[in-house]
Amino acid sequence: MQLRSLRPYAGGVRSRVREAESVLVEQYGDLVRLAHLVLPASLGRHQRVLVAHSLVQRALRRAGTVRTEPGVPSPRGESRGGGGGDTVERRLLVEVLRATLTYGRRPRMWPAGWVHPGALRPRLPLVWGLRLFPRSGGVDELALAQRLSAAPAAARAAFLLRTVHGLSVDSVRDLLESADVPDVPAALRIAGVLEENSRRSPAALLASQEFDACALQAGPTDLLRRTRRARLVLGAAAIGLVTVVTLAAAGDGTAHRADTQAPAARTVPGPADLVRTAAGVWDNTSRVDFTAWPARGSRNHDQSLLDRALSAWTHPRSRTHLHLTPATTATPPATAPQLLYAGNIDDRAVVLLYDGERLARYGEARSGARDAELSVARADDADVTTAAAVTLTPPGGKARYLLAPWVAESQTRDLLHPDVLARPLHTAKDGVTDPVPTVPASGKCDSRPVLQLRSSQRIAEHHAFLLAPLGDLSPVHLTFTPLPGHGTPPARQPREATGPQALLAWAHQACSLGSLRDSGVRAVNNWDFAEQDLPDGGGHAVWTCARADTWRGSGDVTVSFRTSGYAPGAPARTVARAHATAACSRFGQHVVAVSGWRSPNGHWFALAAGSRAVTRLSVTGDVTITKQARTLAVPAPHDPRVTVRARLSTGEGLDAVGTPGT
Structure with missing residues (x-):
């Protein structure tokens, strides 16, 4: 969006509002996209779309009532500056940014859980019986949406102004300062990181349907809830027309508060929203990870099963057992996740989803949605090896795995028997393996089974690797x-x-x-x-x-x-x-370590060793010695207590592993 240098109007407020309206209509799509992506992702897709349109429309009056001043001409080559004068376009951007960044922000000393006063200002477009949201994009758009949702709102705004609107850093800084952003340098710094980490052109990705809040698709809301509400309205109709109108208005306010406090209840993505990757993508991409997995399994079109799996992640219920790996959040996905698998595994139905950062495995008894469980684990920055297999069955003595489409050969072996050849592991056409013994949590260490997989030569020649x-x-x-x-x-x-x-x-x-x-x-x-x-x-x-x-x-x-x-x-x-x-x-x-050791003849020694850059070892404690070497062994008393410090070839000192502070 290019910021034109308009002549300041000498007319009254009405003339300036009309001019602002024409500019807003011309640039409406870009402004709504900006508001939509800067708003908190926790609002949910439906609510965020409505709020974005409302904030942009409400920016018209304020931007049009402020008298513009002549701007200093921009330097040659700076055709997209935002700081060359107080133009209508600049005022619109500032008002949209200020309203969007303020929305949902709880002021200091404002009671937690109360609706922010800025959230009460927008009068949302009336939408009854429908959910509106942008169409789902591809895997790159999904990954970008995940990165944006993790960034602060001000950084998202700076990123969009730089990439989509094409503004210079100085122009972006001026706009953010005018919108009362508290820490502009931090926002610009994080925006730069977002640009650097983008695999494809950010401008091209942000122009896709995933982020277009003006090209929307519609879906029904909770039909059963709507039926109950309709019956209540019909029963109350006998009271009178005025009461019905009042109840309808109250119901709209209640629905708005419910969306603000629990957006996941009305923004749960449906099975039709799931991202599905084509079967041959893995063979024609430089990004060989979970995004290249196709949707597999005999039930990947079972709408009822997929809906239960999505609901378990986006709106978990008490009857669903939730398991999170360390440092993994249960936050619902910001956009529709990718479907990796849906099918029957032994006596359970299993659905495997991926949201660009996490894997989610939903399982239930095949006879119904009883004994449901949801496991969520981090999987960010997975690659050809760490995205090669996923466990489909709950913890136990044996497990089945879903292998990546690029796995050409699968075997098992026992780590405790390195001289025994690996044995073939049968894998079905849909990538599911036969049961494989797992590593026990405790007990006797008499077996350590692992998977030995080999990638297809189409992506890596003779690349075999082990997974435990x-x-x-x-x-x-x-x-x-x-x-x-x-x-x-x-x-x-x-x-x-x-x-x-x-x-x-x-x-x-x-x-x-x-x-x-x-x-x-x-x-x-x-x-x-x-x-x-x-x-x-x-x-x-x-x-x-x-x-x-x-x-x-x-x-x-x-x-x-x-x-x-x-x-x-x-x-x-x-x-x-x-x-x-x-x-x-x-x-x-660099590493150095020390230990006491008893020889086969019963004599005790202090042993120390360092990595290749170590040039000197100094042992203290029950034994004191310094030696110009990478290893040493000196006689010591029974079970000696010793410490070691090394000197590196660079002249720096190095403490032993396990020393406090290392």
């Missing part, structure tokens, strides 16, 4: 980083844990996977960061840092070491742990 079922919706991706000097690339990037060396290392770490059940873990990488020859006939030792990364970003690490005397599958010895740390990641590429 740990109770969450998405199995955990297992990777491996070998010892320095054993073929490790300079950047020390984790590699797939399917080779002989990786499988042998994981055999010693497999038993620790049980402690990660239901913890929202996305991937676990085993990094063999040091090796050393042990004294007193102890053989060869390897030090490992196992990092478990969660979907929420934080990670926990466990440092252990194993010797050549350990049998395959014997658990490595844990020497240190740390929670919510960057250690052993690309943001914490």
Whole structure:
């Protein structure tokens, strides 16, 4: 939308209002889109559309009654400035922004739960018996809608003014300041991040039907509720025409308050709104994740089942058991989610949905909507491996999985037996596997089954990887980083844990996977960061840092070491742990650890080891020694208590994993 430099009118208020009306009609679609996307997503699609139209229309009178002043001509090349004068277009933008940002904002000291006075001002268009909302867009539009809903309203406004309206940063800053935005620099900064994170052109995405609040589709409201209301109205008609009109007005106000306080009750997306991806998209896109999954399953057109699944997520009831993985919200999706699967799995009906950030699995007994359960888990930034399989069955001894369409081969193997070949896993045409044993939460560690999948050569040649079922919706991706000097690339990037060396290392770490059940873990990488020859006939030792990364970003690490005397599958010895740390990641590429160790001959030693950048080790406690090396082993008293500090090649110091503050 280009801001033209209009001559200020010398006429009265009526002339200025007429001029403002002509400008508003010309630019109505852009202004409504701006208001619609800046309004809180919690209003719901129907309510947001009505409020957006109302706010834009009400901006007419105020923008037209303010006398405009001549503007200073914009510099050459700045054809879309907003700060070159107080024009009608600028006033309209400012009034729409001010009203939209104010709507729903609870002032300081205003009682919680009360309707904000700004919410009472708009007189909404009267819509009876219908829900109005924009048509659903594609997967990229869905992802953009999710990012926008997570951003502050002022940042959304700045983003739209920059991308859709094409204004300069200075013009956007002027408009936001005029609209009384409290922290304009923060809004501009977040808007810049939104622009950088867009996979496609933001202007092209925002011009789609997903964000067009003027091109709407209609659907019915709750028909049963409408029937009950109609009966009440007919029964009250005998009282008189005046009473009926009064009740209708009161009913409209009640409906408006209900929409404000519980919008999800009237804005639940229907089965027809669900996003469905075509079957061949995964083979023709650079974004290989859940957005490329087609809608599969024998009941993906069962309107009744899909409606119950959507209602369980958008308007949960007490009879539905809700399970959330850590750091996952139960907030209803901002737009219609994507349908991944709907079908019968054993004795249950299962629906799998994806809203661009989270997976939601709805399950109920096949005989009816009894014993319903809804599991929601984060799945943001999933990729070809972490979006390769989803658990379709509730926690138990065995599980079925829905595999991604790009999985060409599926197998199972036991991590405790690295020398045993993987066994084929039968998968149905719709991508559902046969039952697979899961990792138990506790008990004897005699088996650690995992999935071994291989991607189609059309997206990745011979790309095999391991996924461990740990109770969450998405199995955990297992990777491996070998010892320095054993073929490790300079950047020390984790590699797939399917080779002989990786499988042998994981055999010693497999038993620790049980402690990660239901913890929202996305991937676990085993990094063999040091090796050393042990004294007193102890053989060869390897030090490992196992990092478990969660979907929420934080990670926990466990440092252990194993010797050549350990049998395959014997658990490595844990020497240190740390929670919510960057250690052993690309943001914490250096590590050092220390431990007491008893040799096969019964003698005690203090062992210490550091990663490749360590040049000196200083051990204190029951043993005090400093050595210019990456590893050391010194005699020590029984079960020594020691600490270690390392010096890196950069001259910096490094404390051991598990030291307070690390």
